[in-house]
Amino acid sequence: MSTIKKVCQLAGVSTATVSRALKNPSMVSEKTREKILKAIAESGYRPNVLASSIKTGKTNTIVVLVPNLSNPFFLKIIQGIEQAAQESGYSVLLGDTQGDPARENEYAGMVLSNRVDGIIHLDHSFPFSDNDAALAEAVPMVSVCERIVSDIKYPVIELDNYAACRALAKHLISYGHQKFAVIAGQIDSQIHRDRLGGITSVLAEENIAFNDDMIVGGEYSIEAGEKGVNILMSRHEKPTAIFCFNDDIAIGAIHEIKKHGLKVPGDISVVGFDDIKVSGYIDPPLTTIHQPASEMGRKAVEVVLKQIRKEVLKKDREIMQFQLVERESTGLAKNS
Amino acid sequence: MSTIKKVCQLAGVSTATVSRALKNPSMVSEKTREKILKAIAESGYRPNVLASSIKTGKTNTIVVLVPNLSNPFFLKIIQGIEQAAQESGYSVLLGDTQGDPARENEYAGMVLSNRVDGIIHLDHSFPFSDNDAALAEAVPMVSVCERIVSDIKYPVIELDNYAACRALAKHLISYGHQKFAVIAGQIDSQIHRDRLGGITSVLAEENIAFNDDMIVGGEYSIEAGEKGVNILMSRHEKPTAIFCFNDDIAIGAIHEIKKHGLKVPGDISVVGFDDIKVSGYIDPPLTTIHQPASEMGRKAVEVVLKQIRKEVLKKDREIMQFQLVERESTGLAKNS
DNA sequence: ATAGGTAATGTAATCATTTACATTGTACTC
DNA sequence: GAGTACAATGTAAATGATTACATTACCTAT
Structure with missing residues (x-):
């Protein structure tokens, strides 16, 4: 060479x-x-970019921490990230953390060992170990979708999950639904609280009973959707409408509901969240909340690059527009 | 710091x-x-890993060139790559090329500018520009699924696409199908030729007529599946079974067939290729070829790391096992 | 006691660039 | 024609590690 x-x-x-x-x-x-x-x-x-980087102190690389690479929604975000990064002359390192704190530490530490210039985090955890926490203060980092829980404030790109779930709830109520259930993803995150808050606020306004027993799940996956439905179906009081906290869950849920010999939406209406590509092609096509995933990725790059360049950020919270996509998995409530 | x-x-x-x-x-x-x-x-x-890398000449990073990040199948491969790389202390740089030669050049060039140690290529193109072709000789590179077309021989991790398609064809013939169509992806690649060859070889053995008019498509996407079906349905002679060259195409095709008021598999049987997660959850669940995607990713890492370490490779071609997954999108041919 | 071996550590060159500072050369002004 | 300004280029230090080679100290065998 x-x-x-x-x-x-x-x-x-x-x-x-x-x-x-x-x-x-x-x-x-x-x-x-x-x-x-x-x-x-x-x-x-x-x-030799290494030699150049060592002198300038810039690697022109960012790392993306993803809890779950199998989720097509994250993929869409990553695609946006990759494109925006590329346009700005940055490369993207992929960090599949599987939600494992050790892996998160490892990837987040890359910014401390000059391997990357910044972090985009698609989860709510604080990715640094206790050892590094003090050093994390000045690290360019932004979270997308979720909000990082830590003493240090990091900017965030997110949807108005509360409003989106209010919209879903109103949509279902307009079809006469009264008995609701939720199949949630991870429940220890802010977005879970926001989404649940949106739903319960509407139900309260409408005097519709709802309690925590009707919340099942704990993971964003197709299997969790299946399992969730089975739990709900084993109960005495069955819902006529189910909020699934992402489309994968909804896909599993619809599949399982049909297996039980029930019709969607004839017997049970189902809504999802994210609007991944395939949601428009399952049977019935899924009513869901569209998130502008790739734009969120682009935005994240924009923000983290600003931090890297030490420019001042006008806002530390960017709220993206959602869209309620009504398809055919929701309909009139039975017996109403 | x-x-x-x-x-x-x-x-x-x-x-x-x-x-x-x-x-x-x-x-x-x-x-x-x-x-x-x-x-x-x-x-x-x-x-500081940069300082270390500059001295040792190793970046402990590999770049993955993906033509299409939206394809869940690639995702699965990438997941395998990421895990295997991580276990070996390597990081993965993501290169979404969109099949664009300029982007491929750019990403492939990273190995020449010491940004990465090796390349895993998920496409069939030779990613180097004419300028760099001479330098490409010694570059650690492996292709997965596809075979790179170039004067230089690179190792490849692939499925026996020919045999897999023979299995699909035999499966459909066993249901009495005689009139076939293909909705293909990119047709200028080796896997296209292998797959088509597998199908036509069986049809020839069975004296079943087939000609190139029954091949439509040109892209691996849901939309291509829809479009393909529309073209086929506009023809005088309609197929009773359709080979879709990936699951996304099959998902689009099934959706569109149903839109035409036809039943799958009652009127038309559909097979896919890849066995992405969601294929088991669409209606009807898709008969398809399972590829061990994440293992293929792991294998690719293994091979490229061997090249990086200048170990001798025993084989320059690793053929992975496929599995025919029979679900409900295939059935008896109409009028048979 | 001396030579020889070895384990532990230090010195300084090296990796391939960038960049502050120094130097050279040219043109222009008065 | 001396002085000034500025553009173009060169010299060498610096970036933060690794590592070949040098040195030191100590132990053992004769």
Whole structure:
């Protein structure tokens, strides 16, 4: 592999001039620049980014911490991140944490060992270990969808989950539903509280009874949707409408409801959350909340790059627009 | 950020000793190692991986080139890659190329500029530009699923697509199907030729007519499946069974067939390829070929790491086991 | 007691760049 | 024609680690 020195020799200039010809073309004369470019082509020279990074202190890389790579919704966010990063000359390191704190520590630590410049976190955990907590203060980091729980405030890109769930609840009530259940994802996060809060606020306004027994689940997966339905079906009092806290759960739930010989939405209406691609293609097509996933990813990049460049952030909370997508998994409540 | 020098001061030793205490603990005495560990904890020191990499010439990072991040099947592979890489102390850089040669060049070039040590390519294109082609010779690179087309031979991890499609064809013929169509993905790749070859070989053996008119498509997406069905349905001669070259296409196809008022498999049987998670949950559940996606990812990491370490590869072609998963999207042919 | 071996540590070169500072050269002004 | 300004380039220090080589100290065998 040829280094800058080979180019120097070929072009008959100093390393400084070669470096300038590449990073700061206006500082070298047209003539020498051409000479250098020719030498570069001839030698097949490629600047060693490591050497460059060590001097400038910038790696032009960000790491994305994902709790669950199988979730297509995260994928969409990551796609947005990747594109925006690329446009800004940044690379994206993938950190599949599986929600495991040890892995989160490891990936988050990359910013401390100069491997990456910033972190985009798709989970609510504080990814640094106790050891590193003090150092985390100045770390460029942003959370998407979830809100990071920590003493330090980090900017967040999120949906108005509360309002979105209010919209879903009103939609179902407009079809005459009175008996609701929730199949939730992880329940120790802020978005869970926001979503649940949105639902219960509407139910309270409408004087519809609801209690925590009607909340099942604990994981954002198809299997959790199946399992959730089975639990609900084993109960005496059965819901006529189920809020699933993501589309994967809803897909599992609908599948399982049909297995029980019941109709969606004839017997039970189901709503999801996220609007992943396939939700429009299952049977029945899913009523859900559309999140602008790839835009959220782009926004996250924008914010974390601003932090990296030490620009001032106007807002530390960006709220994205949701959209209620009415498809065919919701309909009139039975016996109403 | 504290450097190795601060640790030296605190521990009262030289940089060499600190470095050795971390990378080669057996070379320093127990006593000084403890002293150094204490100093590290005290200072919050994190080794700068850039400085380390520049000296060792290893970045401990590989880049994955993905043509299409929205495809859940690739995701599964990437998940396998990420896990295997992590276990070996490697990080994964994500390169969403969208099949764009310019982006491929850019990402592939990372190995030439010391940003990554190797490449895992999920597409069939030769990712280097003409400029860099000569340098590509020694680059650690492996292709998964597809086979890279180039003068240089790279190892490949793939399925026996030919045999898999033979199995699908035989399965459908056993249900009495005689009129087939194919909704393909990109048709200029080796896997397309292998898969098509598998199908036509069986049809030839059974004296079943088939010609290129019955091949539609050109992209691996849900939309391509819908469009493909519409083209086929506009024809005079309609198929009773459709081979979709991935599950996304099959999902779109089934959805569109039902829109036309036809039944799957009553009127038309549909098979997919890949066995993505959701394929078991659509209506009807999809008959498809299961690929061990995450194992393929793991295998790819194994192979590329061997190349990086300049170990000799026993095989330059790893063929993975497929499995025909019979679900409910296939059944007896109409009028048979 | 001396030579020789070994374990532990230190010194300083090295990796490939960037960049502060120094130098050179040219053109322009009075 | 001396002085000034500025553009272009060069020199060498610096980035933060690793590591070849040098040194020291101590132990053992003769």
